[in-house]
Amino acid sequence: MDKRQFLTGNQAIARCAWEAGVKVACAYPGTPSTEIVEEIDKLEDISSEWSVNEKVAYEVAYGAALSGSRAVVCMKQVGLNVAADPFFTSIYTGVNAGLVLVCADEPGVFSSQNEQDNRNYGPFARIPILEPADSEECRLFMKEAFEISERFDTPVMIRLTTRVCHTHTITGLNIREEVKKHEYKKDARKRSMIPIYALKRHEIVEERIRELKKFNEEFACNKIFQGTRKDLCIISSGMASQHVLEVAEDISILKLAMSYPMPDDLIGDFCSEYEKVLVVEENDDFIYNNILRIINKEKVIKKPDHMRVDELNPDRVRRILDENIDNTSSDNTKQDDLSLPPRPPQMCPGCPHRAAFYLLRKYKYTITGDIGCYGLGVLPPFEAMDTIICMGASVSMAHGFDKGNKDAVGVIGDSTFFHTGINSLINSYYNNGRSAVVILDNSITAMTGGQVNPSSEKTKTRSVSIENVVRSIGIEDVRVIDAYDYNKLDKEIKALKDREDLRVLIVRQPCVLIRKDRPSKPLFIDKEECIRCGICLKVGCPAISVDQEKRPFIIGSFCFGCGVCKSVCPKGAIKDGE
Ligand code: SF4
Ligand code: SF4
CATH class of the missing domain: 3.40.50.970 (Thiamin diphosphate (ThDP)-binding fold, Pyr/PP domains)
Known part of the structure; x- marks a missing residue:
């Protein structure tokens, strides 16, 4: 490694796709994962495309992997619902060259229609899931994901969350690995999933997940941070583990890199040394529900139910610690005010909608x-x-x-x-x-x-x-x-x-953000003609404001000149600019 750089998680994923010798990258845009393929598009040696939807993107990447070239496909969490059909069956057929699905969940629902936790796809589809917590882990886990994919002949899912996608952290850079194209051999029993072949492949999927579980027991990316307390330990993963590391003092932490299939023995051995186990994770109680198979329920503490909604942050994790166990966090009195003044979303000035x-x-x-x-x-x-x-x-x-x-x-x-x-x-x-x-x-x-x-x-x-x-x-x-x-x-x-x-x-009409011209010069309101009826305000344009006398006026530097406000004004008080 010769260089280090501040990269977002999305940039690091893109960088490592290139380093890992990926030949094909596909996606349908979706916050918070969009920038991955935008970044890949700037790099040489990878054929990247915006596919028309996530199912198509998945199938293109899957086809590329079957043909013998490493491929990556990226989408937001709800995109995987669209791609679920080929996704499930690709796990039966296996991949030939490595296939990595990068799927970005959105705890907090900043730009989505739900807050689904895609780790649940792990046991549902029998796919291994890696959960990086920062950009360097994005890069390292991508590399691991391709190796796991080819070693176990399975797609691998990297589960990101918004904060991992968009936060800059220091990331190492490597050179591109020259990966030989895998030979393609026709094998209909493996890849044509008629019922009789699918049953056989299902047996292989179940055997594979048992092997992956063994692999995860020794997986070097799972980390233990040793604390001195014996009354409590914490299990966490992904971005939640960053918050835990920030606020928990003297508590031993097991940070899972591969959250499915779980390393039962590693978890059991780790927890055996402590009186209680607290699980800190965003959204669903995924780890909690899984470790109940391994550890006595009386010993395990999960986060309060209301914390399943919305993303975690250091303050919420501190509250989980304080509400459940006395005197565990580094500063019980400190409350981070992470709220920003509300800024309701609006259509841009001149928006053609x-x-x-x-x-x-x-x-x-x-x-x-x-x-x-x-x-x-x-x-x-x-x-x-x-x-x-x-x-x-x-x-x-x-x-x-x-x-x-x-x-x-x-x-x-x-x-x-x-x-x-x-x-x-x-x-x-x-x-x-x-x-x-x-x-x-x-x-x-x-x-x-x-x-x-x-x-x-x-x-x-x-x-x-x-x-x-x-x-x-x-x-x-x-x-x-x-x-x-x-x-x-x-x-x-x-x-x-x-x-x-x-x-x-x-x-x-094209989106105003891609237009190079304006339909006309900024408009203005003739105060003499305006009767203050307020109708122009109903077009919801951020370029129209009101003065202290409740008289509307147009902010010239914002106005795009679309003329919609002029069209709705009943008095003709809105005039073309000169
Ligand atoms: S013409 Fe009116 S509606 Fe259009 S951008 Fe200007 S102020 Fe807004
Ligand atoms: S619609 Fe015309 S008259 Fe009514 S407030 Fe706006 S500028 Fe004034």
Whole structure:
């Protein structure tokens, strides 16, 4: 090792994918894992791609590993639900060259729709799980993951959490390992999972997990930090173990690197020296429930139930210690104030989704929403969305509402349309649906920071036309409209009520964050003409503020010149800038 650098966990994963000789990297963008493939894309020697969804990403990486090249696939926690089908069966077939799944959970739900703990996929799918706690461990565990993957012929999961993904810590750098391409040999009994072969492979999976358990007993990355107290020890993993190390004094800590399959003997031997065992982990009681097989329940303390919700931090861990055991933390009185002033999320000035939500709300539609920036349409002042569940659900749920005799409009973005909305739309058409679908096409995957998708302008990849895809399904009523043409948009959104068949309205303007130009100069409000009705405030633009006399004004440096506020002003008081 010749260099050290401050890297985030995501950067370290990317770096080590390169060092480990990875040839193929795939992902669908999703906070907090997005930057991994963005970073890999900057490195040479790896073919990286944004796949259209996590299932496809998993299958591409899996195919690459079967062909004999090391591969990595990255996704956020809910992405694994989408990829679960190939994921489960790939564990039966094995991999040939190493395959590592990097999956980022989000304790605290900063940018997700749930707080699921993907360690539960370990025993469910029988996949080994490594849990790094900082960037250096991200790098080291990636290297280990490829070795385990090839030695045991299995995909390996690296479970990250938001703080590990986004925190900079010192990381060593190495050179790229030249890994020989593994030979591909046809073997249908191993890789074609018809029932008779699948049963045989299941036996191998069970045997493999027993072998992995033995391996984990001796795994050098599991660490014991020795304390002097004999009344208590702690078992922890991942980011939770960092908080424990920060606040617990004189307590012995077993930090598990591989949290599934668990090293029963290591845990049993470690705990035998102490009166009580406290398990500190984020979200589910995953380790706790597993070690009850090994250790008498009376001896084990789990965190309070309410701590299963939200992420841990040093203060919460200190409280776990204080609430459960007296005088264990380094400073019982200290309370870190980690809260920041609240800053409600808002659509950007000039966001092309603004007028559509203003109008959807105006005409009081029931709206089944989807995952993306446009989820902000659920918040004031729009409060337009009725549901936000998962990628693609907007279209199929609108169809479900229609079948249930309640009219609804499905609202979806371009990236999400290609993710899974496309399947839902085929289903709606095929099953004689007559719902309305609004596709907000801003030509980018905006919520995760602007990754390209098939609707994006041609760059290294090809572009796919949404309207051509929709028409090719057989849908005849397809309309494309400029998101900034307020009057036409008003007419089209109002007319959604009168449709007699399935209608798709594509509302298009690029995301303001990728535009190089502005539609016009910043607008201004003529104070003489303004009657202070407040209607312009209902478009929720951060560029519009109010003065002490409750008179609205436009912050010129914020205004993008989209003209939506001007269109809604009943008095014509909002004027074009000069
Ligand atoms: S024109 Fe109006 S709505 Fe558009 S960015 Fe400027 S202030 Fe905001
Ligand atoms: S909508 Fe027009 S009249 Fe009403 S407060 Fe805004 S600028 Fe003034």
